[in-house]
Amino acid sequence: xxxxxxxxxxxxxxxxxxxxxxxxxxxxxxxxxxxxxxxxxxxxxxxxxxxxxxxxxxxxxxxxxxxxxxxxxxxxxxxxxxxxxxxxxxxxxxxxxxxxxxxxxxxxxxxxxxxxxxxxxxxxxxxxxxxxxxxxxxxxxxxxxxxxxxxxxxxxxxxxxxxxxxxxxxxxxxxxxxxxxxxxxxxxxxxxxxxxxxxxxxxxxxxxxxxxxxxxxxxxxxxxxxxxxxxxxxxxxxxxxxxxxxxxxxxxxxxxxxxxxxxxxxxxxxxxxxxxxxxxxxxxxxxxxxxxxx
Amino acid sequence: xxxxxxxxxxxxxxxxxxxxxxxxxxxxxxxxxxxxxxxxxxxxxxxxxxxxxxxxxxxxxxxxxxxxxxxxxxxxxxxxxxxxxxxxxxxxxxxxxxxxxxxxxxxxxxxxxxxxxxxxxxxxxxxxxxxxxxxxxxxxxxxxxxxxxxxxxxxxxxxxxxxxxxxxxxxxxxxxxxxxxxxxxxxxxxxxxxxxxxxxxxxxxxxxxxxxxxxxxxxxxxxxxxxxxxxxxxxxxxxxxxxxxxxxxxxxxxxxxxxxxxxxxxxxxxxxxxxxxxxxxxxxxxxxxxxxxxxxxxxxx
Numbered sequence: 093x094x095x096x097x098x099x100x101x102x103x104x105x106x107x108x109x110x111x112x113x114x115x116x117x118x119x120x121x122x123x124x125x126x127x128x129x130x131x132x133x134x135x136x137x138x139x140x141x142x143x144x145x146x147x148x149x150x151x152x153x154x155x156x157x158x159x160x161x162x163x164x165x166x167x168x169x170x171x172x173x174x175x176x177x178x179x180x181x182x183x184x185x186x187x188x189x190x191x192x193x194x195x196x197x198x199x200x201x202x203x204x205x206x207x208x209x210x211x212x213x214x215x216x217x218x219x220x221x222x223x224x225x226x227x228x229x230x231x232x233x234x235x236x237x238x239x240x241x242x243x244x245x246x247x248x249x250x251x252x253x254x255x256x257x258x259x260x261x262x263x264x265x266x267x268x269x270x271x272x273x274x275x276x277x278x279x280x281x282x283x284x285x286x287x288x289x290x291x292x293x294x295x296x297x298x299x300x301x302x303x304x305x306x307x308x309x310x311x312x313x314x315x316x317x318x319x320x321x322x323x324x325x326x327x328x329x330x331x332x333x334x335x336x337x338x339x340x341x342x343x344x345x346x347x348x349x350x351x352x353x354x355x356x357x358x359x360x361x362x363x364x365x366x367x368x369x370x371x372x373x374x375x376x377x378x379x380x381x382x383x384x385x386x
Numbered sequence: 387x388x389x390x391x392x393x394x395x396x397x398x399x400x401x402x403x404x405x406x407x408x409x410x411x412x413x414x415x416x417x418x419x420x421x422x423x424x425x426x427x428x429x430x431x432x433x434x435x436x437x438x439x440x441x442x443x444x445x446x447x448x449x450x451x452x453x454x455x456x457x458x459x460x461x462x463x464x465x466x467x468x469x470x471x472x473x474x475x476x477x478x479x480x481x482x483x484x485x486x487x488x489x490x491x492x493x494x495x496x497x498x499x500x501x502x503x504x505x506x507x508x509x510x511x512x513x514x515x516x517x518x519x520x521x522x523x524x525x526x527x528x529x530x531x532x533x534x535x536x537x538x539x540x541x542x543x544x545x546x547x548x549x550x551x552x553x554x555x556x557x558x559x560x561x562x563x564x565x566x567x568x569x570x571x572x573x574x575x576x577x578x579x580x581x582x583x584x585x586x587x588x589x590x591x592x593x594x595x596x597x598x599x600x601x602x603x604x605x606x607x608x609x610x611x612x613x614x615x616x617x618x619x620x621x622x623x624x625x626x627x628x629x630x631x632x633x634x635x636x637x638x639x640x641x642x643x644x645x646x647x648x649x650x651x652x653x654x655x656x657x658x659x660x661x662x663x664x665x666x667x668x669x670x671x672x673x674x675x676x677x678x679x680x681x682x683x684x685x686x687x
Contacts, residue, residue: 129474174649189652191474193652200642200645200646207638322475322482325474329475360490368483371480375465376464
């Protein structure tokens, strides 16, 4: 029982990261109307930037975290005109083209990380950021700093996003565009500018996720983004594309499922179990469990 | 045949076949990445049949085609008319699961891979010529079938689905059956290609079937032109060949170049370099010159 509880705690912290990733992904999907498949690759790039700045500044955490968040925002904002140009080429919202474009961006990011940072080897974060020392230990159950942070920041960040969406003026604009882009344009909502806000907001979220991942995993590798990208898209599809609440439930469930599988099944099979479950659900319900918001 | 020429021609042929395998379901807007997983499954299965059970290569190749098609058909039962993103994620998930299974299966070498696949013709030179002949035959066959498909009612139905699903449905197109057909054929082609891919190198490793391979095929399709089969034929040798001419330090960055080319083309020239209009104009030019030739020869008579 203790082992199960320990794995559920692991799963909740991992799941909260998935929830944040899916929230950022869905925000871009609903407001900017793009499938930013490589959003997790942007997050991993930010992890590398954080690592680089920590190396250069003698582990100055504030600078490292700021650089990670800034890089994520900058990449997101730089990619915005590309996505908007692709959609204007088609004279309509073309989710498939934006997904392919995003995959292209992902290819570039992954390969740059494979060559430019630490000679392509995985990078390890210093103990000051990724302390794996347990703060609570009861039998087999141990809670680490990174787990507490990821769960706490996950709750705060998702609450903040929902607060922005439902209690602020830009949030209302986000929801209006998500409901009906043409109607939103008719009532005077600046579609382009609001879309840019969503790139910025998901960029900030991406930077926060990068720091949390660094704390939780303690390391990063170029291939990490690809693996996470598939899970995020799968979670989003299983929940129903654009369904924020569904993403919250499915993200947490995936984290718990993966952690339990890791606890009881050895090696890479545990990851495969999560993928098999995702595959079965996607095959059975290709349009999602909670209904698509598109 | 020089080894470098053999690898250039054979890998270009494999890239064309893989890209065609992805191009076919993309005619109904399905990015069917399961093709790469099917290449791995069929390639490893055929290699195991040949090495462990001493099955002749020809039968193993046929088994590879059948296995690819069978898996494609079974999966298409579920995603024959699924949205593109669901098809994408099924493909990626399949690749990941396939890689995990292969890495953990000792019978196919696990993480070490399979080495020392036998020469088909008894010696390396004959092996290369046989592989090249099979690849050339397969290219001609698949190319001809794709050409016929593009000019058939099914091809027009696929175009209608790509442009507007509601329109296609109102025209009576059975999108599920069409999607299933294209996905099954696509996986059949990928299965056979996977077997040949393994026998080109006479070895197989799980890292042959990565997301990088998906990226290369996507670049070939979208930069070459996704609306016709000919963009693939033009771009595959260029994309594979040009980096070989560059210094090794630059070659390392080829995936960055591929990604940049993909992004730039999607932004600046969304239909790719070889557009349908371009192909139609070439076809009409050829047809006019053929008519002129026929008229002249009739006048001569």
